[in-house]
Amino acid sequence: MIEAVGLTKRYGDKTAVYNLSFQVRPGSVTGFLGPNGSGKSTTMRMILGLDNPTSGQVTIGGHPYRRLPNAPRQVGALLDAKAVHGGRSARNHLLSLAQLSGIPARRVDEVLGVVGLQDVARKRSKGFSLGMGQRLGIAAALLGDPQVLLFDEPVNGLDPEGILWVRNLMKALAAEGRTVFVSSHLMSEMALTADHLIVIGRGQLLADMSVTDFISANSADFARVRTPDTEPQLREKLGAALTGAGGHVLPEQDGALRVMGLPLPRISDLAHEAGVRLWELSPHQASLEEAYMRMTQGAVDYRSTIDQKAGLQQPLPPGAEPPMPVPGQGQPGWYAPPPPQQGGQPFAMPAGGPGAPTGPYGGAPAGAYGAPGAPAGQGAPGANPYAQPAPQAPQAPAPQAQAPAAPPAPAAAPAATPDASSPAADTNQPEDAR
Numbered sequence: 001m002i003e004a005v006g007l008t009k010r011y012g013d014k015t016a017v018y019n020l021s022f023q024v025r026p027g028s029v030t031g032f033l034g035p036n037g038s039g040k041s042t043t044m045r046m047i048l049g050l051d052n053p054t055s056g057q058v059t060i061g062g063h064p065y066r067r068l069p070n071a072p073r074q075v076g077a078l079l080d081a082k083a084v085h086g087g088r089s090a091r092n093h094l095l096s097l098a099q100l101s102g103i104p105a106r107r108v109d110e111v112l113g114v115v116g117l118q119d120v121a122r123k124r125s126k127g128f129s130l131g132m133g134q135r136l137g138i139a140a141a142l143l144g145d146p147q148v149l150l151f152d153e154p155v156n157g158l159d160p161e162g163i164l165w166v167r168n169l170m171k172a173l174a175a176e177g178r179t180v181f182v183s184s185h186l187m188s189e190m191a192l193t194a195d196h197l198i199v200i201g202r203g204q205l206l207a208d209m210s211v212t213d214f215i216s217a218n219s220a221d222f223a224r225v226r227t228p229d230t231e232p233q234l235r236e237k238l239g240a241a242l243t244g245a246g247g248h249v250l251p252e253q254d255g256a257l258r259v260m261g262l263p264l265p266r267i268s269d270l271a272h273e274a275g276v277r278l279w280e281l282s283p284h285q286a287s288l289e290e291a292y293m294r295m296t297q298g299a300v301d302y303r304s305t306i307d308q309k310a311g312l313q314q315p316l317p318p319g320a321e322p323p324m325p326v327p328g329q330g331q332p333g334w335y336a337p338p339p340p341q342q343g344g345q346p347f348a349m350p351a352g353g354p355g356a357p358t359g360p361y362g363g364a365p366a367g368a369y370g371a372p373g374a375p376a377g378q379g380a381p382g383a384n385p386y387a388q389p390a391p392q393a394p395q396a397p398a399p400q401a402q403a404p405a406a407p408p409a410p411a412a413a414p415a416a417t418p419d420a421s422s423p424a425a426d427t428n429q430p431e432d433a434r
C-alpha cells in the first residue's frame, strides 16, 4: 500500500503539492487524475524518493521508498519513457537496470516478451516510436516483478491495440493483488481501467473515491426529451412547461431538450398536461469525462481563450476566479458539460411568459443542479481516512498564494529529476526507482 500523509512540496514560492493525504490500496487499479500542472508527477516523484517532501511523508508498505530493502524488486515505475540512453538497445537498457538490482537476465527477455518488444530487442531505442518507448518503459517497471507499480501516463502515444493491452495489463496486475497507481488524462480510458480515483487540483485533494461514486457525485443526471420534429411549437411549449415547473432546460444539437432537475415521470406528466406528444424521454448519466470536467474546472491553470466550456459556467463577477471545487461536492456553479450545442446557450424562454426564469440560464435558481451532495460512498469502507471535512476545503490556502509562508526549498534531492528511468538518474540515486 502507498500512503501519503500531509504531503506538501514547494519549489521556492510555488506550491506544487499541498497537504495531500491518501492511500493507494492493493488489489485494484487506482487512477490519479488532475489537470496539467496539478502535481501528479511531483507526487509520484515523492513516492519514489526522487523528490523530498517539504513536509508530510509518503510511504510504501510502511517505509519511505529510500528505506525500502531492495526497492526495485518491490516497486516498479514508469515516469518518463523518453528517459532512456538512446544508444543502447532495448535489451541492453533493461539488462543494465537488471544488473543494478540483481535481477537475472532471463527476466529481461521475459518482460520484453510481455510488452511485445522481443523482435526489436536488439535495436537502439533512439529509433523507437513513442509507443515503442512507452512499452520499453513499462518493461522496465515490470522488471523486478514488483508488488507496487506506478505509471505516469502509460498509454501516451500508444495505438488502440496498445491502449487495450495496457488496460488489460493494469487490471491483471491488480487482480494479482498488486498495488497499481496510474495517472492519465484519458478519461474514457480511466473509466474502463480504474476502480478507484484520486483526483487533485492545484496540488490539493479533490476526490478519493470509487469511479462510480465519483461520477454520481459530480454529474448532474438529465433526461433527453424529444417532441415531434414536424411541430416545433410543441418543443417551445414543452420547454416553457418544464422551465415553469422548475426544470433546467437546454437544447441539444439534434433538436431534443436536455432537462435537469425534474424526474422522468414528472416530465411525462407535464408533457401530458401541456398536450405535447413525446418521441423520446430517456434518462442519461454523465460520463467520467463529464464528471471530471465538472469537478476540476476551478482548478484548471491552463485554458484556451476559446474554450467552449466557458458557455456552461455561471457568469462570474468581473475579475473573479472560478472557486476551487469542494472535495466530494464538485465544482459549484457548473452544469453538466459538455455543452449540448455550441456555446451552451440555454433554451430560449418566451419573454415574460408564465414561469419566468429565475436562474442565470432562465431555469432553476443558480446552483440547484450545480453541486450534488457528497457521494453515498463517502462514509463507506475505503473512504479516505484523511479526507478534510468539506467546509474546510474552501478555506484551504490556494497553493499559488502561499509565497509568504513558503519555507526554504528542501535541499535538492539528488534525484530531483522526474526521470526515473534515466541512466543518469541511476548513478545519483540511493535507490533505483524501477
Ligand SMILES: Nc1ncnc2c1ncn2[C@@H]1O[C@H](COP(=O)(O)OP(=O)(O)OP(=O)(O)O)[C@@H](O)[C@H]1O
Binding pocket: 011, 014, 015, 016, 034, 035, 036, 037, 038, 039, 040, 041, 042, 043
Ligand atoms: N523542479 C521543479 N521546479 C519548479 N517547479 C516545479 C518543478 N517540478 C514541478 N514544478 C511545478 O509544480 C507544479 C506541478 O507540476 P507536476 O509536473 O507535478 O504536474 P502534473 O500534474 O504532473 O502535470 P501534467 O499533467 O502536465 O504532467 C507545476 O506548476 C510545475 O510547474
